[in-house]
Amino acid sequence: MTVYNVVYFAWVRERIGLPGEKVESAAQNVSELITELSARERRYAAAFADLSAIRVALDQDLAHFDASLEGVREVALFPPMTGG
Template identity: 60%
Template sequence: MKVLYFAWLRERIGLAEEDVEAEAPDVSALVEALRARSPAHAAAFADVSALRVAVDQEAAGFDAPLKGAREVAFFPPVTGG
């Protein structure tokens, strides 16, 4: 699946997006797999309470199932307007 990062999360990881082949049943399991990818990933995902997630462009929780998901995005709380 495609994993996207925005704002300071994108800067800390050093990637806007990456393809991840992970057999993750839910978002939390995907986060575990991402933490293992690099020290930058591990640091960026150290505190997920500071992060929000969207699955296939819909806001979701970290317990959201990923079966059939094609795109998962992680980002800080939004600050538009």
């Protein structure tokens, strides 16, 4: 098991009700971590119900859901960014 600093932004933060948390996980990639989080309780399931509306950064670098968590300390989950 590894402990990750998971941070949430924008409406993801609002749905979960936390700005971030330490998460102990055996997940090998981002997708597995999100599956574990979604299984915690309804607010997590609601936040991650539509993965097309979620982006991820690993140690502040944008990544894909199949990205390995090996050596990662921070996982950020947020909605897509829009420009103006």
